[in-house]
Amino acid sequence: MSQLLEDRKYAPVGIFDSGVGGLTVAREIMRQLPKERIVYFGDTARVPYGSKSRETITRYSRQIIHFLQSKEVKAIVVACNTASAFALEQLRPELSVPIIGVVKPGAKVAAETTRNGRIGVIGTEGTIGSQIYTTMIHQHNPKAVVIGKPCPLFVPLVEEGWLKDPITVEVAQRYLASFRESEIDTLIMGCTHYPLLRSTLRGILGEQVNLVNPAYETAQGLKALLMQHRLLDDGNGGSEAPRYQFYVSDAAEKFKHFANSILPCEIEEAQLIHIEE
């Protein structure tokens, strides 16, 4: 292995999301790959992405990827379903480092583990409208029936902190009603906020429906990708910079507070940058 490759494996992984939701993916990567360094970017000045157009999300994602590359990341994780749906394939050819999104790993495990071939997907308007989960699931299981449902109120309900509130249960019952009739046995939580509603979703759908959290599969996919490129960090080198670095485009203190409520480690600082410049 060349010196260059030796050095590269100690470079950080870049992770980005529209805001705080992608921290559920970062958390899973910290758990499964504790030796990896991370540079996280949350686009809190332009959040949410879920209701915006493909062109806009692609432009935003391109700006963020440029920023992450300026931090010399060795790989990029798109920890946002909407950005994975809209921007990933278009941006891949522009990149010199490997990139992975959250959609493909989640779709693969759902396609492989469903027993009756009936899979539900919940996500933002953008993710569901793109039909990307259907396309990806069919690559592994062409006969699967995939039923998508946008759930635009879930993100604001999570951000209000009403995770198990009766109002949230009522909203979830409304959104999930069609799934109960269509007899799915697998539901992909296709937005990074949704795993925080897991127990509410579980209560409505019952134990017979398997809830897929793409964050877990994405961390596994990242590990495979890093191994394939011989970029897995062995923890024996690298700079003296903090293992985990956080950047946001707005409201750094609020971000830090939220991050500290869900990450396994205490973060000391989230740095504010103007991503559009």
Add this chain to the structure above:
Amino acid sequence: MSQLLEDRKYAPVGIFDSGVGGLTVAREIMRQLPKERIVYFGDTARVPYGSKSRETITRYSRQIIHFLQSKEVKAIVVACNTASAFALEQLRPELSVPIIGVVKPGAKVAAETTRNGRIGVIGTEGTIGSQIYTTMIHQHNPKAVVIGKPCPLFVPLVEEGWLKDPITVEVAQRYLASFRESEIDTLIMGCTHYPLLRSTLRGILGEQVNLVNPAYETAQGLKALLMQHRLLDDGNGGSEAPRYQFYVSDAAEKFKHFANSILPCEIEEAQLIHIEE
């Protein structure tokens, strides 16, 4: 009056908002000032503003005001409560045209019409956190008791179209509970989406609470401002450009569809621009 001033009065009024909400203000201006030309900008690529910081909202507002000035507007209406709260006073000295927000007109009428001196204000986290309504009300009625309550779920509920839905009623009951105990006789709907929830709010608070829609007062304030500056359009001149022009930073078709559902006229086009450039 100079030729320059004669020409200026036929220039359009610039109106901006974070997205579609400000159309309720534009609608009121169309009704009260039917001879005025309008250039409307909705920042649909970066919506919502209500949860973002003062610095970010001020930067966005400055970009939009530059755009509106490039359209040679004769006056600017900040049709967004959060931008009025955070950015208006800071940007006023940078401007060569008069500017008016939605907060001051709404605060003034509430301060002058309350009978028991107890006023409620609902709005975004940004608007309520800024305390701007309290400050503005106290300028007219220093003894008024002002009680603010952020209602972050109201905008997504309106955008989901659940205006009179039982879930929306339940959310509103939760948010408004403290007002019923505090015996307000006036409630300012301090976010441009909220007038669309008027009948739900009315049902909870009853007939004895006066609901103030700042849009109405803002149109009156604009008329006074234009008269003061001798800029009121008499309808006898001006260019052959369409009377009403709409610009957005994302999702122009969706915007057009929404606009046509609430405006008194049919709009043919919303033009997409990259506001951050």
